[in-house]
Amino acid sequence: TPVHQSERGHLHAAAVTTLLAEGRAYWCSCTSDEVKARAEARGGTPGYDGHCRDRGLGPGAGHVVRFRVPDTGSTAFDDLIRGHVSFENANLEDFVIQRSNGSPMFHLANAVDDAEQGITHVIRGEDLINVTPKVLLLREALRTPGELIFAHLPLIVNEKRQKLSKRRDDVSVGDYIDRGYLPEAMVNYLATLGWGPSDGIEIRPLAEIVAMFDVADVGRSGAFFDVKKLQHFNGEYIRALSVPQFVTRSTRWLFEEAPWPPDRFDVATFEVLAPLVQERVKLLSEVPGYVDFVFAEEPTIDEDSWQKVMVKGADLAAAVLDHAIAGFTDCDWTTAGLDVALFSYADTHGVAKGKVQAPVRVAVTGRTVGPPLFESLEVLGREETLRRLRSARARL
Structure with missing residues (x-):
């Protein structure tokens, strides 16, 4: 059942009342500007100086409630990831637990709500480690039974080793789904941030990850969110799908x-190309770019590909297209037949097969990269293939 902090105000208020009654907290009228000014005047460490500790103030406009931190001793805990962590109480200021509008600060709500719900483990980012001594002091003052087990995880960072930010970085899971990432690939990759299986095999079923994972094995260093590695994971998961999947x-x-009219798409045709496409894409959003030449009325010509193959290599392109048009007119319309018809040019003229393929691929698909050429031509059909070859030849 979801727990909303806004609905638990009576519990937080009761805790504040108890702390005030037992002298573990006090009212404070200091503004942030006053606190800052006094800190600058004394030339010491920034923070609250206990100015209102013994003034005996009560509720009033602008008054907050502060917790009375012990002057001596330390507050410590054992962290599953970071080991023994200790804070000297003398270095902790009397922190605010209730704002002037009566709402609780995070650490008070945290201490009260976790106790009320029977929370035993607190697993969160290392950026909240400084909150932990405050929570522990509050739990002790409120005589909360039991001990919490803490694990402060390393933060996820970008390529500049900066903490991922929703204002600067891509952090929305929905955006990744929109780009064609599989949920299972995303979960697998996220599991490896800061942790890895002992055998070094990172891509594996979720059930195995769950069985092997121990939060105590998580590293302390920031975990780099590597998009290229995520794409690799996604590509592996795509290739693991059955063709129907x-x-x-x-x-x-x-x-x-899709970049083509809906009525031009044919599932049966795509199913023929699907295994070829599946071996090449890393994102599902890349799929249309591998098959649009079949379903679009005209191929979308990538101008960089055209310039590279058809303009800079115009003489070879013209010769290859002439050869292909002649050879494809009456050859067997199979992968093997198309292979023989086109590559006879390479054999006769001593030209690399890749250079011979390029003009045909650009003429038919519009780009230099795509599924295997001859399988693509077989699906496209003789008539449409020849039409596109002639159209490209006329443009040279």
Whole structure:
């Protein structure tokens, strides 16, 4: 059942009342400017100086409630990741537990709510480690039974080793789903941030990860969110799908966000190309770019590809297209037949097969990268292939 802090104000207020009654907290009228000014005047460490500790103030406009931190001793805990952590009480200021509007500070609500719910383990980011002594002091003052087990996780950082920020970095899971990341790949990758299985095999079923994971094995250093590595994980998960699963998982990008009219898409045709595409994409959003040449009325010509293959290599491109048009007119319309018809040019003229393929691929698909060429031509069909080859030849 979800717990909303806003609905638990009576519990927080009761805790403050108890602390005030027992002298573990007090009212304070100091403004932030006054606290800052006194700190600057004394030239010491910034922070509250206990100015209102013994003034005996009560509620009033602008008054907050502060916790009376012990002057001596230390507050310590054992962290599953960081070991023994200790804070000298003398270095902790009397911290605010209730704002002037009556609302609780995070550490008070944290201490009260965790106790009321019977929380035993606190697993959170290392940026909250300084909150922990405050929570422990409050639990002790409120005579909360039991001990908490803490694990402060390393923060996730970007390529500049800065903490991931929702204002600066891509942190929305929904955005990653929109780009074609599989949920299971994302979960697997996130599990490896700051932790790794002892055998070094990172890509594995969730059940195995759960069985092997121990929060005590998480490292202390910041965990780099490596998008390239995430894409690698995603590509591996895509290739692990059965062809029917791949077709189903690609549906959104083949219909809702496809660059061709809906009536031109044919599932049976895509199913033929699917295994070839599946071996090459890292994101499901890349799928349309590998098959649009089949379903679009005209291929979208990538100008960089055209310049590289058809302009800079115009003489070879013209010769290859002429050869392909002649050879494809009456060859067997199979992968093997197309291979023989086109590569006879390479064999005769001593030209690398990749250079011979390039003009045909650009003419038919619009780009230099895609599924295997001859399988693509077989699906596209003789008539449409020849039409595109002739159109490209006329443009040279």
